């Protein structure tokens with residue numbers, strides 16, 4: 594509540610310019626420490642080896658048009674799991690409705706955030722093939738992956754901390770397919786849309 598403004602870096606103390614209201618983690622432009630929003634306000638996650646070397650047409654700061662809407666690549670989250678990794682790119686659109694774009698081995702999915710209070714659901718106990726209760730509705734669990742934040746850059750709408758565990762769960766119910774990502778602090782629920790890389794028209 595009201596923590597979204599960051600006046601100065603908790604690590605080097607240098608004043609930081611205005612951040613968009615949705616930003617909950619960002620790299621300090623002066624000392625490069627990764628800063629995230631915790632219960633104690635803005636916290637330094639320390640310097641973080643990025644290891645974000647895989648070639649991609651997406652790049653921080655690059656802009657273009659997707660479905661007649663202009664966007665800029667504002668941040669990136671690299672997630673690793675037992676079988677590899679994927680990237681989640683944070684795209685800020687000029688109309689203010691921003692989206693994650695998931696890039697997994699050349700495949701893209703655009704995530705549309707769903708407002709749903711999923712904080713009470715017991716994700717840790719969720720099992721593939723069983724159901725999960727969210728908002729008095731039953732959802733069938735189709736996939737569950739334990740992953741870890743392995744790299745970050747730019748600014749992100751989640752308080753992502755390097756090395757932290759992320760539980761990724763896909764569920765279906767009532768004709769909808771949802772993706773849930775849960776960390777110690779945040780639960781985000783989204784609906785995803787498969788897109789082609791050719792749909793991103795770069796400047």
Ligand SMILES: [Zn+2]
Nearest residue numbers: 602605621624
């Ligand atoms: Zn700093």
